Amino acid sequence: xxxxxGNRNGLTICYVEGEIDINTSPDVKKPFDKLISSKTPKIIxxxxxxxxxxxxxxxxxxxxxxxxxxxxxxxxxxxMSSKIKSLFEITKLEKLxxxxxxxxxxxxxxx
Amino acid sequence: MMEPEIVIKADNVVKSFGDRTILxxxxxEIYKGETFVIMGGSGCGKSTFLRHVIGSLKPDSGKIFLLGxxxxxxxxxxxxxxxMKIGMCFQSSALFDSMTVGDNxxxxxxxxxxxxxxxIDIVVKMKLEMxxxxxxxxxxxxxxxxxxxxxxxxxxxxxxxxxxxxxxxxTAGLDPIVAGVIDxxxxxxxxxxxxxxxxxxxxxxxxxxxADRVAMFYEGKVLEIGTxxxxxxxxxxxxxxxxxxxxxxxxxxxxxxxxxxxRLVA
Numbered sequence: 001x002x003x004x005x006g007n008r009n010g011l012t013i014c015y016v017e018g019e020i021d022i023n024t025s026p027d028v029k030k031p032f033d034k035l036i037s038s039k040t041p042k043i044i045x046x047x048x049x050x051x052x053x054x055x056x057x058x059x060x061x062x063x064x065x066x067x068x069x070x071x072x073x074x075x076x077x078x079x080m081s082s083k084i085k086s087l088f089e090i091t092k093l094e095k096l097x098x099x100x101x102x103x104x105x106x107x108x109x110x111x
Numbered sequence: 112m113m114e115p116e117i118v119i120k121a122d123n124v125v126k127s128f129g130d131r132t133i134l135x136x137x138x139x140e141i142y143k144g145e146t147f148v149i150m151g152g153s154g155c156g157k158s159t160f161l162r163h164v165i166g167s168l169k170p171d172s173g174k175i176f177l178l179g180x181x182x183x184x185x186x187x188x189x190x191x192x193x194x195m196k197i198g199m200c201f202q203s204s205a206l207f208d209s210m211t212v213g214d215n216x217x218x219x220x221x222x223x224x225x226x227x228x229x230x231i232d233i234v235v236k237m238k239l240e241m242x243x244x245x246x247x248x249x250x251x252x253x254x255x256x257x258x259x260x261x262x263x264x265x266x267x268x269x270x271x272x273x274x275x276x277x278x279x280x281x282t283a284g285l286d287p288i289v290a291g292v293i294d295x296x297x298x299x300x301x302x303x304x305x306x307x308x309x310x311x312x313x314x315x316x317x318x319x320x321x322a323d324r325v326a327m328f329y330e331g332k333v334l335e336i337g338t339x340x341x342x343x344x345x346x347x348x349x350x351x352x353x354x355x356x357x358x359x360x361x362x363x364x365x366x367x368x369x370x371x372x373x374r375l376v377a
Binding site: 021022023025026029054055056058059060062063090091092 | 224225227234238240271303
């Protein structure tokens with residue numbers, strides 16, 4: 001399973017692992033679809049163990065954000081490697097997402 | 112200094128159609144991340160070579176390695192997997208006129224992945240943004256100019272995040288300004304996305320503005336490989352003639368008169 005779900009300070013934290021690409025994006029999306037269907041208000045996506053993201057992976061994260069926004073949910077991305085962060089910059093997505101350095105910052109700015 | 116990673120290698124590739132030898136022992140290497148231009152006059156074998164590299168044609172002899180795979184030793188199944196890692200930008204754009212721009216861009220994603228339509232729609236918007244066609248997804252190709260069609264073809268070529276993009280005469284038939292826009296896009300995408308670009312062209316302005324290295328083809332052979340600057344300084348009279356666009360020189364553009372008369376009475 002590429003996504004493990006945890007809880008800290010009442011916040012849902014999703015730990016994504018490995019590559020988020022054309023092959024794995026549908027599996028990455030599934031657990032988020034469940035969280036979204038139950039209108040989870042605040043989600044932190046910890047990307048520390050993500051080694052590669054392609055366009056379909058970025059689009060999957062955009063879709064998750066879009067679906068959360070539909071009910072007023074909030075999403076933060078944390079622990080992004082510099083390589084993945086540069087991908088967000090190239091595609092101008094760093095302005096769309098709330099990107100924070102680490103889980104601590106995500107929690108402190110959420111509460 | 113680290114050795115560059117070779118993503119394409121041609122080793123003495125020979126191909127004939129009937130009694131005409133089109134590729135006459137082509138050997139070259141293309142490195143990861145570079146923009147490699149194959150230039151040469153019409154009929155020099157450059158497009159035929161491209162078709163061999165993408166596996167559409169098989170050589171009579173010699174070998175081609177694409178992303179580490181010996182194309183002579185892999186079956187269609189494995190070839191399909193390799194093709195997933197390459198993108199192709201055709202000279203004619205090759206858009207499906209019955210489909211919207213968005214459907215043209217997303218065809219590979221719809222055919223070869225299990226991605227949700229909603230995710231594919233977002234990928235399409237991202238790719239159209241990269242080629243400067245924001246908001247064009249619902250238009251039909253017939254509503255587009257030649258330059259826009261090329262850009263849609265480019266968005267489609269990069270839709271599945273390929274490692275290599277092949278361009279066949281990307282600026283053919285475009286005015287100089289639009290051709291310059293396409294050239295800039297090729298360079299930008301190559302650098303931003305770390306894509307290896309292989310461009311077949313006879314547009315010398317393109318060659319000098321986009322190439323990291325250039326191979327000059329003539330009569331199915333590689334005359335010389337070098338940087339654009341090295342090509343400009345080349346002492347080879349054929350390369351000098353081609354880069355200067357001179358009608359006079361060792362490269363013959365017309366059949367011999369005797370040959371013409373022989374053919375008339377043949």
